[in-house]
Amino acid sequence: MVVMKMRFPFEKRVKLAQGLWILSWCATIAGATTFTLGCILKTELRRRAEVMDNSDIHIVPNTLIIVGLASLAINYFASKICQDALDAGRFPRWKNFLKPYFAVSCFFTVLMLLAVIMSYAMKGSLESSLKIGLRNGIRFYKDTDTPGRCFQKQNIDRMQMEFQCCGNNDFRDWFEVQWISNRYLNFNCKEVKDRIKSNVDGRYLVDGVPFSCCNPSSPRPCLQHQLTNNSAHYNYDYQAEELNIYLRGCREALVNYFMGLMNTISAGVLSIFLLQGSVLVSLRFLQTAMEALDGNENSEIETEGYLLEKGVKETVMEYLDPVLKFFLLKNQVQEGMAEEGASTASPP
Incomplete structure (x- = not known):
């Protein structure tokens, strides 16, 4: 069952390609913004590393950095595809590239959404990390002569003055x-x-x-x-x-600071996610509308474009089947090698 079928006259295809070219460059800038936001958040977390017990919270900025870099590449290629879509003779060279391109693009777009969700879900981990880290920081405050803790007093004092707090809980x-x-x-x-x-x-x-x-x-x-x-x-x-x-305790002050920072970043990344989703949906319509011109000499005819050729479940399975077959084959090879090793090790 075809999902979201639309008709595209020649003029509409041209406008779609031109609009999508502008949109893809906007998304490229948004990808650079995502990368920058991830770097800002990671820098802030590293500044407070001495009062944090673990680095689990770094998964959020690391994800944003990876997604931002991937978004730059994804949207750059989207702009190139839009340029070639204006020339029906050049567009077919992208035919074999588009299926893996959409799979990779959808993966990183979903990853961007997961980064937003994780930024809200990591509050508990952030609190527990700061609770233990601040407790240790206060305990080692006096160890100015101990290697590795020489700046502990200075860091704690600066933190308490900057965030106007005192102690862990109070x-x-x-x-x-x-x-x-x-x-x-x-x-x-x-x-x-x-x-x-x-x-x-x-x-x-x-x-x-x-x-x-x-x-x-x-x-x-x-x-x-x-x-x-x-x-x-x-x-x-x-x-x-x-x-x-x-x-006010420093744990409360730092949790409020970091959660405020992550909430602000998440709001920006969520808007970038919607922009990235718009690029992929528009590019899918453009791809299917242009593929309908294959074998037709008249490039100005009206064509049909759609979002999915099959249902959502069938489309997902179509992309997952090669991956599942690969891992199934890999497991069979490993089992075969294990059986062969067991038979060789057994006495005659």
């Missing part, structure tokens, strides 16, 4: 780790000795936060230390007063 996360290096502690001081002895792991824990947690918009000078001790500061109430440090 500022209390700093109370649970020793974030002051031993090299800056006076072990002859009784207070330091008592704090270390009072801790099972022998760590120097304080109810304070690094300077990067301070909120510069607060009218009060920053209180970094003894945040839970009301008597340590004048006119201060830890429970009732809004502290002059950032109250």
Whole structure:
């Protein structure tokens, strides 16, 4: 059953080819845009690699980069096909090329849609990655002399100031780790000795936060230390007063930032997907309308174009059959080699 059959007079075919040529170059620019968006997202994720536990989230920018590059090639060839469609004598040279071209184009177009879906679905993975990564980042904050962690303190401080956040979930996360290096502690001081002895792991824990947690918009000078001790500061109430440090955790801030970035990119990629789909549909109509001219000397006659020669299921199976036969043949060869190896290894 033919799907979406349309009639194309000569003038309509010419307009379709000309319009499609413009559309294909617009899609080429859109492909370059997709590639650029993927690079931007990957760069931002790499900037925060030290506070991320895994790289699963990189599948989204990697997919966008691959799809963007493929879109450049796909739409470049689409523009060349449109040019040759204006000359009925030159169009037949594309005949054997178009079937694999449409298969590859549809694959990458669907992949573009999957990248959009993945960008929304990766929020859970992003949260868990940041949760573990930030926890480790805070734990290694003091290790400025350890190779591989020399810039950990600098990165954490810059991140907290840039995103106006403090800690992983909130500022209390700093109370649970020793974030002051031993090299800056006076072990002859009784207070330091008592704090270390009072801790099972022998760590120097304080109810304070690094300077990067301070909120510069607060009218009060920053209180970094003894945040839970009301008597340590004048006119201060830890429970009732809004502290002059950032109250939002960095995990929440980073998740909101990256999801906002990915949502914006996804909206752009979705519009590019619709543009790419329009190019493929229009090119399919042009192909079938031009193929109807085969063997006809009069190139100005009216022809019929269609989207699919058969039903959707039959068309999908037509493209999948060669792939399935290839893997079936490959499995049969492997099974035959395994049986031959078993018979050779068995005793006579």
